[in-house]
Amino acid sequence: MNRPRARVVAAGVVLSASLLSAGAAAAHHGVASLGVAGLAGPGAPLETSSSQTLPRAAWLACVKIDQPTFEAFTPERDGEGDRSTFMLFGLGYGVRPWLSVYAFLPFSAKTVQDNSYNTAGFTDLSFVAVAGLRWDGGPRLVPAHESLDDLEDLHLTLSAGTSLPTGEENLRDRDGAIDPGLSLGFGGPAWNCGLTATKVLAPRWTAVAEASIVGFTEHEYADGARVRFGRETRLNAALVARALTRPASKLRLDVNVESNLLDLGRDETDGVGETATGGLILYGVGGVRLTRGAASLGLGWKTPVWTDLNEDALQQGAEGKERGRLLASLSCLF
C-alpha cells in the first residue's frame, strides 16, 4: 500500500507555532505580579497562536502533546497508519518585551497496524523569533508594561523561524526502504513564517487569527530519492471565552473553539508530484485552558470537519484522515 507522506517533522514545526499561544497565557507582559492581566487579560487558544510575547528576561518552558488516531481503510492489520504521538519540548526567552525567541525539540512516534514500520525519536530542532506589535493609534512595538486596557488593543505578531536537520531522515523499514514521510527528519532546513492578530472583543471574549506558512527544501535521501515536501499553509481562527476566574487562587479557566484550515502542497520526488499527498483540511478544535499563576494547562480535541484531499481514497494515515487528535499542552513562565 502506498504510504502517505504524513508530515512527521512538519508537524513539529507547526506545533512550535501553536505553543506560542500556550505560553502566552502565562506571559502577559510584566503585570503578572499583580495577577490581574493573567486573570482578566486576553485568552489564548490551543492551536491558534495568540499575539503575546514573553516579558523581557522571562523564560518559558513548555511541552505539547498531539496524539492523532487514524481511520483504517481495511479491516486487516496491515501497514496502515494507526496512531502517532507528537511531542514538542520548547524553551522561550523574552529578549525584549516585543521580541521573544523559542527553541523547540519535537519528538515523534508513528505506529502502523502491523508494526512493520514504526518510527520514534527526536526530530529536527527548530527556532522561532516572534516580534510583537500593538495597534494603539498605529503600530507600536509591545512595551514592557501594558495595562488591561492596553491588552485589549489589537495585538499582532510576526514570526519567522527555521529548523535544523538534527533528526534522522534515513530510517528504513524491514525491507530496507526509506519512507521520507515516516522518517524523523527532513535532512535539510525547513522555514516558517507567520502573522497573528489578537483582539479582546469584550471583557471575557478574545478573538485570535493566524496565518502561517511552512516551506521545505529539497533533500536527497540515502536511497537517492530527492524529495521536497509540499508547502503547508495555515489559516486559523479562534474564539476564547473566560469561563471562570478565581483571583484568590490565581486561577482562570478558558473555553475555546477554533477552526484550522490547512493547505498541504503536494510532495515531490525527483521533481514529480507524489500521488496521495496534499490537499485541504478544515479542522475544528474545542478545548479548555486552565491557568494557575504562571502555569497553564491546555486540553483539547481536534478533528477534521471538511477535507478536499488529493487522491483522497489513498491518503490513509495522513492529515485529514484522523479520527481526531488529542491535544495537551503545559507551559510555565519563570
Next chain:
Amino acid sequence: MILGPPSRRTCPATALLAVTLWLAHAPAGAHDVFWSAGAVADTLLEGHLAGHRHGDAGNQWLEASRVAWLATVGADGALRVAPAPAAAPVTVPADGLADVALVDWGWWTKTADGTVNRHPSQVARPLQAWRSQETVKHLRGWSPGLATPLGRGFELTPLTDPRALSPGDKLAVLATADGQPVAGAAVAYGDDTRGATGPDGRINLRLRHAGLQVVRASWRRPDADDPRHEDVRTAVLTFDLAAR
C-alpha cells in the same frame, strides 16, 4: 452646587468632585474621601461616593486634622497652597482648575482586639502596623502645567487633558511620589484594577463612560524607619468626562 451643613451629610452625585478609597485604615469597610463641588467653595468629605452601592447618605466633613496639605491650581495655572485648615469643613475656593488634598491617616496598628489608629509603639502586642496617606486630586479644568506632578505625596497625574477625551479613548496617567515616578503601583479605573504602573510610573487607562471618572492607585512599601511596618499610599484622580 453648594452642599448643606454637615448635619445633612448628603452628597449629590452631580456634586462629586473627588473620591478616594479609604483602603488601609477602615476596619468596617472602605470609605471614600472626596471633594464635593460648590458654587463658591469645594468641600472635602468623607463617606461613600454617591451613586455607589452605599448611596449618598452618611457622608460627613473630613476632620481638618487629617489634612496635611491643601492646594489648588488657579485659573492661571499657578499652584496656590492653602493654609492648614483649623476646623471642618475643609474647603477651597471653587475658582481653580484643580483641587488637591494630602490626607494623613497616621499610624494604624492591628492587634488581637482589633485595629487602632495608633503607632505600634503605643500598643501592647501589635500584630501589624502601617502608616496611611492619600492624595485626592480633582480636575475642574486644564492647563498644560497639570500634566506635571505637583510633587507632594503619592499622586496621579494625567499626561494629557482628560476632558478632551471621549468614552473609549485611552488616558495615560503618571504615578509619582514626591514628584518621582513610582513603578508597580496598582491602578484601578472605577472599581476595576487595570494593571500596574511601569518603570516610568505610567499606565494607560481606557475611559469607558461619560460623567465622573475615578482613577485610584495604591502603593505599599516598607516603612523607611521601621521596615517591619508598611508605608501605604493611595492616590485618587477624578474629573468629569462629557458625553460626545
